[in-house]
Amino acid sequence: MTIDTAPAVLTRVFFARQAPQVARDLVGMILYRRDADVAARIVEVEAYTHDDPASHAYAGPTARNAPMWGPAGHAYVYRSYGMHWCFNVSTGTDGVGQGCLIRAAQPLRGHAWMRARRPVERDVDLLRGPARLCQAFGIVGSMSGSDLCSDGVLHFRDDGVRPDVVEGPRVGVTRAADWPRRYYVAGSRWVSPYRRSPRAPSP
DNA sequence: CTACCGATGCGCT
DNA sequence: GCGCATCGGTAGC
Numbered sequence: 001m002t003i004d005t006a007p008a009v010l011t012r013v014f015f016a017r018q019a020p021q022v023a024r025d026l027v028g029m030i031l032y033r034r035d036a037d038v039a040a041r042i043v044e045v046e047a048y049t050h051d052d053p054a055s056h057a058y059a060g061p062t063a064r065n066a067p068m069w070g071p072a073g074h075a076y077v078y079r080s081y082g083m084h085w086c087f088n089v090s091t092g093t094d095g096v097g098q099g100c101l102i103r104a105a106q107p108l109r110g111h112a113w114m115r116a117r118r119p120v121e122r123d124v125d126l127l128r129g130p131a132r133l134c135q136a137f138g139i140v141g142s143m144s145g146s147d148l149c150s151d152g153v154l155h156f157r158d159d160g161v162r163p164d165v166v167e168g169p170r171v172g173v174t175r176a177a178d179w180p181r182r183y184y185v186a187g188s189r190w191v192s193p194y195r196r197s198p199r200a201p202s203p
Numbered sequence: 204c205t206a207c208c209g210a211t212g213c214g215c216t
Numbered sequence: 217g218c219g220c221a222t223c224g225g226t227a228g229c
Contacts, residue, residue, distance in 0.1 A: 046221070048221075054221070055221085056214095059215075059216095062214075062215080063214090064213090064214065064215095065214095078214095078221085079212070079213070079214095080220075080221070080222055080223095081210080081211065081212080081220065081222050081223080082210080082211035082212030082213065082220090083210070083211055083212075083222080083223085084222055086221065086222080088221090101221060103221090129222070129223075130221070130222075131222050131223065132222090132223080170221070171221075171222095172220090172221055172222070173220095173221055174219085174220075174221095193204095197220095197221095198206090198207085199219090199220090
């Protein structure tokens with residue numbers, strides 16, 4: 001069985017649900033870059049809705065967050081701290097600002113391709129963190145708005161793997177720091193280390 | 204392992 | 217101008 005043929009490609013119906021539910025279900029799915037035959041098992045996802053003070057959609061639609069407000073299953077890529085890229089998939093219905101941040105994954109195929117873009121000693125450092133994942137997968141700002149449910153470069157696949165998923169507070173956010181909107185594989189070494197924002201109010 | 208710090212560009216008030 | 221949905225290096229335990 002190859003990753004490219006057997007597993008089902010996730011359709012728009014999968015993403016047209018509430019972000020927290022999509023985030024939970026995305027854990028265990030495969031992120032696939034078709035033009036490079038690069039694949040990874042998603043192990044950590046965070047959900048962001050428009051009523052969430054930590055969300056880029058909180059202040060309403062803007063040029064930057066437009067993909068979050070459009071139809072589900074599109075990429076929202078933003079620049080973080082002036083130097084990194086982070087990758088979301090839009091969820092919910094058209095006109096509602098939602099998305100899921102892909103935070104970490106386990107490399108499955110294309111290790112050499114990823115290492116060419118992100119030279120690290122250990123596999124565990126390739127995709128552990130949202131900006132690291134984008135660097136290794138070659139995800140950049142020009143891909144923001146692209147359709148992830150068509151024949152484009154990026155899409156998601158389901159090969160039936162269903163890990164045990166747990167939820168907890170998100171990493172690095174200053175507002176709504178205790179909302180349980182982070183979904184990940186319990187005990188997995190591929191998950192990024194939890195780090196509360198030093199600017200977040202005490203719990 | 205945890206804690207801290209600086210880099211760095213821009214979206215938004 | 218302010219404030220980051222981060223990361224890599226260094227210091228210390």
